[in-house]
Amino acid sequence: MVLKLYAGPNAGRGSAIVALLLAEKQIPFEHILVNLFEKEHKNPRISRDASVWPDSRHCSSDDDGFVLYESRAICRYLGEKYADQGTAFLPAGLKERALVEQAASVEFANFHPAIVKVVRDVFGKQGSGQPPDPAILAEFSAKLEVYEVILGKHKFLAGDEFTLADLFHFSYAPMLEYAAVDIMTSSGPNVKRWWNDLISRPAWVKLKAEGMKGTIS
Template sequence: MVLKLYAAPQAAGGTAIVALTLAEKQVPYELITVNMEAKEHKTPEYLAMHPFGQIPVIDDDGFVLYESRAICRYIAEKYADQGTSLLPKSFKERIIFEQAASVEATNFHPAIFKILMEAVGKSRRGLPVDQAVLDAAVAEFSEKLDVYEVILGKHKFLAGNEFTLADVFHFGYGPMLASYGVDVMTGGGRPNVTRWWNELMARPAWVKLKAEGVKSTQ
């Protein structure tokens, strides 16, 4: 039975990192489109799979899992022997990976979300952007990237010299910044961050996903 991915067809947020993980691991899947405008994510049937009524969700032959980072870990573990190796194998390397994954979840994600709430959230609702709030959010996020600059000066990717899920997790919201005129990932005078980010954005699986959107691959 092919894995089912319940998500939106846009490569953004949690859907983006799950779809990218599936692509990197060369796992075929069937996309079950969830129409959030029609509140399909709040139906009793959907809430039985995801009690918070969010996307994405996977159903892997009856094994149902929600929360995008958990889904990515599951895919990377289950299909460890195919596609890109996204999880280190040695104990110490795995701990360093978990450290890097925590950096994304507790530093990068909260800071970038403040920017997106102001720059993207308001734009989508037709509300004026408060430039002072946006500038403060960008400044806070820039401080996080200053630390990334130091980390990425020591190794190629966030968890070491190999591309891992710790890097994948940044694809959820990081690519949105440039689309809304916030050129901070590559325009902040941080050569290590710029190198890393450009390499991430050039990954063939991401280029394809960005161009074609999320769609069934079975």
């Protein structure tokens, strides 16, 4: 049975990192379109236990009856299941894996909350002519200063290979481009180099241009 991915039409937020992992690993899947604005993600057709799924969820997966609804959990699961296929998001070595989880924890606990504030502030002011809140931008910039140091030591966040720790940043960071907030590429040279490497990945360029598409074969 082919993997089912329940998500909106575009690769954004949680669905972005899952869609990109599927593309990088060339995993066949069926895309089942979900209208989030109509709260279709709470519909029992999506899950036998839809009532307990949080409203903020933007995608879920069904792998032959095994259902997951947190994007990072989906990525970890698929990264393990298809470890020998496509991009190796999770290294086999114990220490190397620990470094990935360390960097992923930094993304979740520090980078993610800060960038969510920026995105919500910027998009909440669209059309008003008001600039982004300087205090919110300063908080996010402080996180990037730490990244600048980390990325001065190796190419990616957990070493010299692209891993889940880097992938998770596609959840919100690409949204800054649509809001004309150039903070990712106007930061330090290491952050700029790293971010340009990420958004230039062929799988992301294609996903951004074509949107989410199932690849049942």
